[in-house]
Amino acid sequence: MGDHEHYADDVGAYLLRALPELDAQAFRRHLVDCSECRDELEHLRPAAEALPRSVEPFVPPPSLKRSLMEVVKAEARERGGVEAVGRRRLFSRSRLAIVTARVAFAGAVAVLVVGAAIGFGLDRATRGGEARRTIAAHVDRSMLSRGSARLEVPGAGRSATLVVRDLPPPPAGKVYEVWIERAGRVRPAGALFDVGRDGRGAAAIPGGVRGASAVLVTREPSRGSLRPTERASIRIPV
Amino acid sequence: MDLVADGDPRAFEAVYDRHGGAAFSLAYRMVGDRTIAEDVAQEAFLSIWRSRLRYQRERGSVRSWVLGIVHHRGIDALRRNLVHERRRASAEGIEERQEAPERTELEVARRDEARTVREAIETLPDQQGRVIDLAYFGGFTHTEIAEMLSMPLGTVKGRMRLGLEKLRNTLGPEVA
Numbered sequence: 133m134g135d136h137e138h139y140a141d142d143v144g145a146y147l148l149r150a151l152p153e154l155d156a157q158a159f160r161r162h163l164v165d166c167s168e169c170r171d172e173l174e175h176l177r178p179a180a181e182a183l184p185r186s187v188e189p190f191v192p193p194p195s196l197k198r199s200l201m202e203v204v205k206a207e208a209r210e211r212g213g214v215e216a217v218g219r220r221r222l223f224s225r226s227r228l229a230i231v232t233a234r235v236a237f238a239g240a241v242a243v244l245v246v247g248a249a250i251g252f253g254l255d256r257a258t259r260g261g262e263a264r265r266t267i268a269a270h271v272d273r274s275m276l277s278r279g280s281a282r283l284e285v286p287g288a289g290r291s292a293t294l295v296v297r298d299l300p301p302p303p304a305g306k307v308y309e310v311w312i313e314r315a316g317r318v319r320p321a322g323a324l325f326d327v328g329r330d331g332r333g334a335a336a337i338p339g340g341v342r343g344a345s346a347v348l349v350t351r352e353p354s355r356g357s358l359r360p361t362e363r364a365s366i367r368i369p370v
Numbered sequence: 371m372d373l374v375a376d377g378d379p380r381a382f383e384a385v386y387d388r389h390g391g392a393a394f395s396l397a398y399r400m401v402g403d404r405t406i407a408e409d410v411a412q413e414a415f416l417s418i419w420r421s422r423l424r425y426q427r428e429r430g431s432v433r434s435w436v437l438g439i440v441h442h443r444g445i446d447a448l449r450r451n452l453v454h455e456r457r458r459a460s461a462e463g464i465e466e467r468q469e470a471p472e473r474t475e476l477e478v479a480r481r482d483e484a485r486t487v488r489e490a491i492e493t494l495p496d497q498q499g500r501v502i503d504l505a506y507f508g509g510f511t512h513t514e515i516a517e518m519l520s521m522p523l524g525t526v527k528g529r530m531r532l533g534l535e536k537l538r539n540t541l542g543p544e545v546a
Contacts, residue, residue, distance in 0.1 A: 144530030149445050150505035150512045176531070179538035181430060183506050184396045184437040186487035189480060192394035196408050197386060201379070204419050208379040268426055280426060298421060 136166050143172050147180040157274045164272060164367070267368050275365035276300060279331060283347055283368045285340070292341045294323070294349070294368075298331035302351045309356050310335050311364070313346040321347070324356050344370045371425040371432060374418065382419055389433055390415070392480070393440045400444035400507050410447050414440040441506070448509030490540040498533030501526055 139162045145151045146159050163170050269281035279299035285292045294310055302308055310323040327333035341347060349366035350357075373381035393414060398407035418439060425435050491499055497519075504510045504518070512530070516523045 141524065141527040141531055144532075144534050145505065145512045145527050147534060148502060148505035148530055149441065150510065150515065150530065152511050152513065176534040176538055177430075179534040179541065180506070181434040181438070182487050182537065182541055183491075183502070184392070184441060185433075185480075186484055186491055187392070187395045187399045188484060189391055189477070190395045190398055192390055192411065193404070193408060196394060196411055197390060200386060200412055200415055201383060203416065204379045204382055207420070208377055211377055278421065 135162060136168055139166065139169055140172075143169060143176060147173065147176055160273050164270070267370065269366050269368040272363070272365050272367070275363065281349070281366050281368065283341070283370070285370075292337045292347070294325075294335045294337060294347065296325075296327060296331070296333045296366075299327045299333065300331065301327055305354055306351045307354050307356065308333070308335075308349050309352040309360075310337060311348040311350065311360060312337070312341065312344045313348060314344050316345075318348065318360060320356065320358060324352075341370050346370055374425075382415075385418070385432070385436070386415060389436045392433065393436060396437055396440050397444050400441070400509065401447055406447060410443045411440060414443045417443070445509040487541065490537055493540055494533050494536055497521075498529045498536065501529045502533045502537075505530060 139159055142151060142155065142159045146156060149156075151159060159169075163173065265285040267283045267285065269283065271279055271281060276299065279296060281294060281296040281299070283292055283294055296308075299308075307324045307326055310321040310325070311318050312321045321335075321337045323335040323337055325333045325335040337347065347368040347370060348360070348364035350360045350362050350364055352361060371381075371385070374385055390411065394407055394411045397410035397414075398404060401407050401410060414436070418436070425432060491502070494502070500519070501515055504515050505512070510518070512523060512526045515521070516526045519526070
């Protein structure tokens with residue numbers, strides 16, 4: 133039995149969260165390589181998402197909002213004190229130069245690193261009306277339990293930018309490395325990055341992504357690698 | 371949602387005001403106990419706040435995203451077996467239900483939508499509707515359902531898939 137046939141019937145159970153955790157992880161790994169299952173998942177997803185909307189609405193107790201907002205406001209006050217000091221952060225690593233450029237995120241800090249020891253500033257603002265594409269990434273949950281990523285590609289196809297949020301820090305002694313896949317070959321993109329305490333980070337991709345079929349991210353030794361040493365944890369089809 | 375991810379409590383409060391009722395209702399439908407439902411809903415919203423879980427517009431509505439997180443927490447609560455003892459002992463059921471009044475056009479629309487989806491679910495063949503209900507609202511795994519219904523595992527999975535397919539076709543553009 134081929135892989136697809138083996139997993140095809142798991143789509144419904146996966147959407148209903150009826151797969152035991154190990155089976156769910158195996159199914160997610162299978163999804164990376166099976167477009168048929170991905171297509172079916174997206175086809176059936178609206179039906180699964182309709183289920184909670186069938187529930188008769190009930191009034192939540194006022195205590196729910198009260199206790200939630202107490203916690204949220206207290207934590208926001210605490211964060212506000214920390215972030216006022218830390219609006220701009222600098223990371224330093226032995227071969228990475230880090231430069232913070234003009235910050236366009238509301239209250240965000242972006243850290244950008246290029247593996248050739250040249251730092252690029254990150255500027256997320258649209259420049260001079262240039263059209264910008266944003267491509268969402270596929271994150272392999274069997275490798276990264278949380279986080280999201282997107283690729284921002286200026287219309288002129290110049291240096292693209294990978295932006296990540298809520299990513300776990302890489303293991304000690306490692307760094308996230310960006311790769312470009314072209315014509316079936318994977319090469320270093322010349323970009324290494326780390327993430328801040330809040331899981332945010334970014335990397336400019338020198339030379340952009342023209343002609344690329346995908347942008348990949350793996351965790352590599354702190355000086356980077358010439359070839360990926362593990363399966364991509366983030367994949368962005370271009 | 372960007373403001374919530376950036377730690378703005380007012381934005382978070384707006385999200386709660388808009389979706390808190392549906393979140394609590396789903397949690398209550400799953401666990402059948404008001405106190406545990408409150409805990410489930412609170413855990414879900416705090417996870418949105420604290421982990422800065424990132425909403426991705428291309429994946430669907432904010433409501434679906436929030437309810438997905440609530441559902442996940444509800445499953446956790448059910449599988450931690452927190453609910454079953456209380457379900458047996460609890461007599462709360464009817465007297466604590468406070469159905470949301472239809473105050474606004476939005477609430478009327480949502481109640482209508484709930485009715486439409488329920489009717490669609492009721493058109494499913496019995497076994498398909500049952501496995502979906504046990505899985506989605508009961509938090510049971512396919513293995514547990516197979517055992518409960520004395521049904522082969524493959525049959526359970528097949529009925530889940532077919533049931534969702536039929537639901538998708540019945541609801542049609544309303545779920546797009």
